[in-house]
Amino acid sequence: MSRPSPIAASLRDSVHRELASIVGHEWVLDAPDELIVYECDGLTLHPRMPDFVVFPTSKEDVVKIMGVSQRHNMPFLPRGAGTCLSGGAIAADGGIILEFSRMKRILDLDFDNRVATVEAGVVNLHLTQAAKKKNFYYAPDPSSQMVSTIGGNVAENSGGPHTLKYGVTTNHVVALEIVLPDSEVYDIGTAAGDFVGYDLVGVFVGSEGTFGTMTKATVRLLYSPPAVKTLLAVYDSVADATRTVSGIIARGIVPAALEMIDRNTIQAIEASVYATGIPKDAVAVLLIEVDGLEASIEPQMERVIEVIQANHAREIRIAKDDAERKKLWAARKNAFGAYGRISANYYTMDGVIPRSKLPEVLADIDALGQQYGLRMANVFHAGDGNLHPIILYDASQPGARDKVVALAGEILRRCVEVGGALSGEHGIGLEKREFMTLFFSPRELETMQQLKSVFNPQNLANPNKVFPMRRGCGEMPKGLLDGADQKYKEVDELVRF
Amino acid sequence: MPNSTGSTSQSGTTSRFAIDGLHPGQVAAPETVEEATALLKEANAQNWSVVPFGSGSKQQVGNALKRYDIALSLERFDRILEFEPQDLVVKVQSGCRLAALQDCLAQHGLYLPIDPPWRDTATMGGIVSAHDSGPLRFAHGTVRDYLIGISLIQPDGAWTKFGSRVVKNVTGYDMCKLYTGAFGTLGVLLDFYFKLKPLPPFERTVVVKMKGFAEAAQAIAKLSISSLFPSAVEWLNPAAFEFVNRSLELTRGEPGYAVVVRFGDVENSVQWQVEQLEKLWNGLTAQGVIISDGREQSLVWQVLREDSPWLEGGSSNAKLKVNCLPSHLAATAQRLEAVGKVLNAQTRLKAHAGSGIIRAYFSFDASTSTAERFPQELANLRAALRAARGTAIAESVPASWKDGIDVWGYDFKDKALMQQIRQQYDPCRILNPGRFVV
Numbered sequence: 001m002s003r004p005s006p007i008a009a010s011l012r013d014s015v016h017r018e019l020a021s022i023v024g025h026e027w028v029l030d031a032p033d034e035l036i037v038y039e040c041d042g043l044t045l046h047p048r049m050p051d052f053v054v055f056p057t058s059k060e061d062v063v064k065i066m067g068v069s070q071r072h073n074m075p076f077l078p079r080g081a082g083t084c085l086s087g088g089a090i091a092a093d094g095g096i097i098l099e100f101s102r103m104k105r106i107l108d109l110d111f112d113n114r115v116a117t118v119e120a121g122v123v124n125l126h127l128t129q130a131a132k133k134k135n136f137y138y139a140p141d142p143s144s145q146m147v148s149t150i151g152g153n154v155a156e157n158s159g160g161p162h163t164l165k166y167g168v169t170t171n172h173v174v175a176l177e178i179v180l181p182d183s184e185v186y187d188i189g190t191a192a193g194d195f196v197g198y199d200l201v202g203v204f205v206g207s208e209g210t211f212g213t214m215t216k217a218t219v220r221l222l223y224s225p226p227a228v229k230t231l232l233a234v235y236d237s238v239a240d241a242t243r244t245v246s247g248i249i250a251r252g253i254v255p256a257a258l259e260m261i262d263r264n265t266i267q268a269i270e271a272s273v274y275a276t277g278i279p280k281d282a283v284a285v286l287l288i289e290v291d292g293l294e295a296s297i298e299p300q301m302e303r304v305i306e307v308i309q310a311n312h313a314r315e316i317r318i319a320k321d322d323a324e325r326k327k328l329w330a331a332r333k334n335a336f337g338a339y340g341r342i343s344a345n346y347y348t349m350d351g352v353i354p355r356s357k358l359p360e361v362l363a364d365i366d367a368l369g370q371q372y373g374l375r376m377a378n379v380f381h382a383g384d385g386n387l388h389p390i391i392l393y394d395a396s397q398p399g400a401r402d403k404v405v406a407l408a409g410e411i412l413r414r415c416v417e418v419g420g421a422l423s424g425e426h427g428i429g430l431e432k433r434e435f436m437t438l439f440f441s442p443r444e445l446e447t448m449q450q451l452k453s454v455f456n457p458q459n460l461a462n463p464n465k466v467f468p469m470r471r472g473c474g475e476m477p478k479g480l481l482d483g484a485d486q487k488y489k490e491v492d493e494l495v496r497f
Numbered sequence: 498m499p500n501s502t503g504s505t506s507q508s509g510t511t512s513r514f515a516i517d518g519l520h521p522g523q524v525a526a527p528e529t530v531e532e533a534t535a536l537l538k539e540a541n542a543q544n545w546s547v548v549p550f551g552s553g554s555k556q557q558v559g560n561a562l563k564r565y566d567i568a569l570s571l572e573r574f575d576r577i578l579e580f581e582p583q584d585l586v587v588k589v590q591s592g593c594r595l596a597a598l599q600d601c602l603a604q605h606g607l608y609l610p611i612d613p614p615w616r617d618t619a620t621m622g623g624i625v626s627a628h629d630s631g632p633l634r635f636a637h638g639t640v641r642d643y644l645i646g647i648s649l650i651q652p653d654g655a656w657t658k659f660g661s662r663v664v665k666n667v668t669g670y671d672m673c674k675l676y677t678g679a680f681g682t683l684g685v686l687l688d689f690y691f692k693l694k695p696l697p698p699f700e701r702t703v704v705v706k707m708k709g710f711a712e713a714a715q716a717i718a719k720l721s722i723s724s725l726f727p728s729a730v731e732w733l734n735p736a737a738f739e740f741v742n743r744s745l746e747l748t749r750g751e752p753g754y755a756v757v758v759r760f761g762d763v764e765n766s767v768q769w770q771v772e773q774l775e776k777l778w779n780g781l782t783a784q785g786v787i788i789s790d791g792r793e794q795s796l797v798w799q800v801l802r803e804d805s806p807w808l809e810g811g812s813s814n815a816k817l818k819v820n821c822l823p824s825h826l827a828a829t830a831q832r833l834e835a836v837g838k839v840l841n842a843q844t845r846l847k848a849h850a851g852s853g854i855i856r857a858y859f860s861f862d863a864s865t866s867t868a869e870r871f872p873q874e875l876a877n878l879r880a881a882l883r884a885a886r887g888t889a890i891a892e893s894v895p896a897s898w899k900d901g902i903d904v905w906g907y908d909f910k911d912k913a914l915m916q917q918i919r920q921q922y923d924p925c926r927i928l929n930p931g932r933f934v935v
């Protein structure tokens with residue numbers, strides 16, 4: 001149910017006044033030209049402007065803002081850098097966006113206990129940079145880590161290339177300070193040994209902003225592995241590359257990272273400023289990293305190389321030094337940005353499958369792309385079975401959007417069929433909510449909603465996310481965003497930062 | 498009392514299922530999901546209380562049960578349902594014992610990298626529900642970090658599944674976390690998907706008696722900010738070390754504070770780390786041994802991991818699990834030794850040093866000890882731990898003491914949220930009533 005927007009002028013005035021009394025006038029936005037920046041996150045298929053954007057500086061501010069939301073029964077959502085790719089940071093129902101760019105202090109780097117306490121708006125990479133002075137780092141490294149915030153990472157339970165070996169966000173968060181929509185503040189979890197009672201941190205992580213606002217997080221720091229080796233393996237066939245992936249895992253080797261880059265992505269990268277000299281006619285490339293102690297690196301590398309060779313790689317290139325390694329990673333982490341060069345528009349998907357199914361599912365995706373007459377690219381966390389098929393298209397072509405949406409739906413269905421799931425790391429948000437019935441029974445959806453109702457009983461926190469809007473369960477969704485109440489809007493670039 | 502539901506067996510004795518001296522009205526050991534579902538539906542309709550039962554190894558943990566109508570034994574849900582060695586994933590039923598699972602995985606060079614006590618008897622359902630862990634948590638975390646899919650019967654009998662066999666998944670909320678550590682109060686867990694790791698190819702264990710208390714604390718602090726990657730770091734007080742030494746004879750002379758470190762990796766790396774450790778701890782150690790024999794190593798870790806042998810010796814025995822900041826470990830240990838003195842109890846302390854978890858075993862001798870002061874000492878300890886959000890759980894106490902203490906002693910504000918969660922899923926409190934979040 002969409003709220004009428006724009007909201008009545010009298011309501012706007014009183015809410016504005018109340019918000020301004022908390023943070024000051026200059027930190028409340030409500031003019032359309034200011035709000036437009038907030039009409040979407042990394043998912044631009046589904047824009048909606050909030051009514052207000054407000055910039056708290058403290059937990060106390062957040063508590064008071066919750067009061068405003070309560071008094072006017074106005075929905076709200078917390079927002080970090082807005083890089084979410086599933087529409088989680090879009091004000092689907094209007095209301096107030098709390099943007100955390102003024103809460104980005106690193107409060108404590110406690111190396112003795114191997115934890116750091118940070119405010120919600122701290123940028124992921126900044127934490128690692130700060131911890132570096134003692135040789136520690138924060139392990140979860142989403143490709144958006146240069147801008148995405150710990151608040152957003154916690155809400156999405158983000159992963160990254162190195163989560164293959166080190167785990168995703170939830171494996172690294174020990175305690176949170178949260179403000180619930182009723183203005184109550186809770187400390188949950190602990191850095192002191194084990195939690196007691198239910199694992200509230202465990203369920204808050206990954207709740208996509210639908211439980212309430214996290215203001216502070218205590219996360220683990222790891223000691224940086226003293227030695228790292230990175231290599232590129234170049235292939236003439238996708239099947240050989242995927243067989244290498246399964247082969248490495250099946251041999252019980254868990255590299256720090258195991259990423260796959262396909263032909264279209266290679267071409268996009270090589271045409272961009274991140275070009276690293278990957279042969280442009282390569283069909284697939286694996287980016288493999290092993291880390292640990294100096295003494296453990298060589299034996300790992302040897303075994304990895306054996307598997308690569310057994311699977312007919314045409315070339316293996318080992319990064320000579322840190323500079324070369326950084327260059328390889330820059331290419332990988334900025335791949336999304338590079339698609340702009342080879343396609344007018346693109347849509348980044350996220351699905352996850354058992355890793356042993358990679359060869360067959362990648363082939364299926366390829367066939368589906370051809371069937372729909374759409375070009376696809378793929379750059380993804382192969383070691384985790386976490387696919388990111390990218391659909392390249394031209395939105396100015398009539399009907400292109402519908403085709404994209406239908407193709408994406410088919411791909412997701414395929415992932416679920418082989419025992420996989422709807423999302424490995426980008427979340428459900430608005431994008432995939434109608435697909436939840438593919439994966440969950442009505443009762444299972446209800447069970448999750450019961451949990452939400454404990455934290456967010458009036459459904460003011462980030463409403464209309466995660467759960468299907470359509471009644472009549474068991475119906476098959478036709479495509480992504482099916483059931484959405486907004487009109488698509490053409491936007492040129494899907495990722496903006 | 499309930500009459501027959503599912504495949505209910507009244508033939509056997511109920512004594513195997515007694516908890517703190519309380520016997521269940523009936524024991525049910527369903528064989529199929531349908532039977533288990535029917536049982537829960539009936540229990541919910543009749544308001545019978547149900548205690549999901551694995552091997553019973555941790556049933557004494559918790560406050561006294563309010564009522565105990567049915568012991569729902571999962572002994573027939575003991576199979577490994579799917580094992581995909583090439584995916585490093587296994588699906589196993591909750592009644593399967595950890596030992597059986599590990600033996601099967603080991604044949605493929607894999608393991609679930611957890612080592613909670615009761616290795617040979619504990620079932621997967623019990624380990625998940627108690628969120629139990631052992632020394633390996635230093636490097637590998639706990640069962641929480643490996644559980645990727647779950648199926649359970651809700652208190653009203655609905656069978657639900659969350660997560661799946663993929664290792665990375667954010668499809669909906671992370672419900673696996675909700676059921677981990679919930680002590681069987683939110684549902685009857687039936688089966689799990691776990692992700693796995695390859696077994697380390699080479700291992701060494703270093704047992705070091707430190708010069709004194711301060712040196713032991715320093716050794717831990719140095720290790721935790723070093724570039725070494727041990728898989729476990731255990732700290733022992735002299736009484737605990739003496740207990741370990743008694744069966745294994747690792748060092749000679751007076752018992753002292755000791756640290757036991759485990760390394761697992763490729764051979765080069767382990768050898769190098771052992772050498773580095775000697776350098777790192779130069780000047781702090783009194784005596785050290787490097788154990789390379791596989792059998793001997795596993796004996797050491799068995800003693801360190803297990804619980805029950807440590808709870809013997811007195812006319813009554815109690816165990817606290819104390820959660821503190823790792824940096825407060827030494828101070829907290831000192832406090833626990835002082836508690837032992839007040840109680841006139843023999844006090845053995847072993848700690849997962851890097852994780853801030855101390856297991857304190859008190860043995861009371863009826864003639865000399867002052868066990869009646871236990872509740873007050875526990876209250877004082879809890880008050881001291883509170884500032885850093887630390888806790889002390891009375892994991893094992895004589896049943897008769899449970900009237901006078903709260904086993905969990907958790908009274909932070911978020912307890913209210915936990916109670917609301919309980920209310921959502923088990924409004925009639927048919928699962929483990931009174932025991933955990935009430």
Ligand SMILES: Cc1cc2nc3c(=O)[nH]c(=O)nc-3n(C[C@H](O)[C@H](O)[C@H](O)COP(=O)(O)OP(=O)(O)OC[C@H]3O[C@@H](n4cnc5c(N)ncnc54)[C@H](O)[C@@H]3O)c2cc1C
Nearest residue numbers: 080081082083084088143144149151152155159209214425
């Ligand atoms: C180029 C690119 C690469 C990416 N690579 C990866 C990747 O490798 N791995 C990965 O997992 N994701 C990736 N993402 C997705 C995205 O970056 C992550 O989901 C990230 O965690 C979002 O952080 P953010 O600060 O931008 O949050 P936002 O997009 O602002 O918000 C995301 C969600 O978090 C909620 N939220 C934000 N702050 C809080 C808070 N303080 N309290 C409660 N809820 C809050 C919001 O309500 C929203 O639902 C990528 C995105 C882009 C654009």
